[in-house]
Amino acid sequence: MRDVAIIGVKNTNFGEQWDRSFRDVVVEAGVGAVEDAGVVGEKIDSMFVGNMSGGQFVEQEHIGALIADYSGLAKDMHVPSTRVEAACASGGLALRQGIYAVASGIDDIVIAAGAEKMTDVPSPKASSALAAAADREWEGIMGATFPGLYAMIARLHMHKYGTKSEQLAEVAVKNHHNGQFNPIAQYKSPLTVDSVLGSIMVADPLHIFDCSPITDGASAVVLAPADIAHEYTDTPIYVKATAQASDTIALHDRRDITTLDASVAAGKRAYEMAKMEPKDIDLVEVHDCFTIAEICAIEDLGFSKKGEGGIVSMNGETAIGGRIPVNTSGGLKSCGHPVGATGVKQAVEIVEQLRGESGKRQVDGAEIGMTHNVGGSGATAVVHILSRDR
């Protein structure tokens, strides 16, 4: 198996982009990443694209071919292009498939991208599309919503560990603080704990400001064998681990409602592959689709004891400058959550941080970063560890 490096990255702006189509945002991300890498199109061997639900959001399937076509890689070069789907973990999975392709020795230069265009449908329709990431036949039909499922995680976390609504709110406040320094973020406005707690209740105990938004956006990275990465860039970022795990599709079938066992398993596999421990990680992008999800992720990836995710969020350990900065991009909460793009966006953020290009949200001396991307209420988790050093 070959070592793999990331040699180019690009995020589009995240937000409500009424004037731009699905293909517009994907092409911008893909071209941006290729330009960042300094690669010519003829060198591209394959593409993997994370997309949760083109069918429901833009009534378009066959996303792989569409993107190859509009990227100018289909008609003459016939570059293979594969869509990858694992609900909100589609992007992380596309990155993982791209890494497989390069590591296997079959492909050299590979694009891993993710994209979602969510605002072409009214928001109830978008919520329904997202609800398909849970068990349609045994959760959705009973009136479960995604905020409702995470609210049930939050409720039990509060009951078992004494986690407070104020601690959840601190996650949103911290992520909005970080997001204001991220040029691509959907929301660049700071929040206060009071404004989170005073916002409307969506699914008790989660307020609207505990929830990530509906977003349009795309992200892409260019992968290459580590041995030739320096031909393209002075600062290749190396993939030290790629890991994935599954759990039950329905929340009610989990071993423990307050633990995402898939996150635990993927994290453990990633640490083993990289020969690292949580203390080796300088910063992490976690899947904060809801504030409680960030608290669970901190615990499940080993950055705090189980049940103490709320406490470490409250006392600033996860802020930039803290013990383990979490979601310097603003996370899904503030940067936005175009579901198929998110897993790739997390990698772009880590690469920019490790290159030292993150401006006011830069983590000083960052050498090793982690990404954590979750599908549904925790049925899929994907974890990557990226490093400046090979």
Add this chain to the structure above:
Amino acid sequence: MSVPRFWRKQIARYNLVGTRCKKCNEYFYPPRNMCPGCRREGEIEDFKFTGKGEVITFTVIHTAAEGFENQTPYVLGIIKLNEGPSLTSQIICEPEEVKIGMKVKPVFRKLGQAGERGMIYYGTKFVPDLC
């Protein structure tokens, strides 16, 4: 949800009929055709649950799923049945009334409707079990 898709699991939804692995003595609701414990070796049979159980966790939904808009606020919970498995269902009670650990029992109720003139979906919801 289409009529055949709902109809196919009608008995399971109406009567809380799940399945049981005779080899592992594990109970499944929602029903499973393969036991995740022993996988190929299991012998699966139908099993009717009593529906008695307790609330593991819950939420009060204020922003409804599509088709549930006129029911808000509604209580949604995960209920652990006495025989072992857990399921997701609405709990019919006041939002202030529901507690983790509350005992519940099943009731036959309307779940929803496929549009204004479409099929009515019936199934099992839960109410506090005060006895």
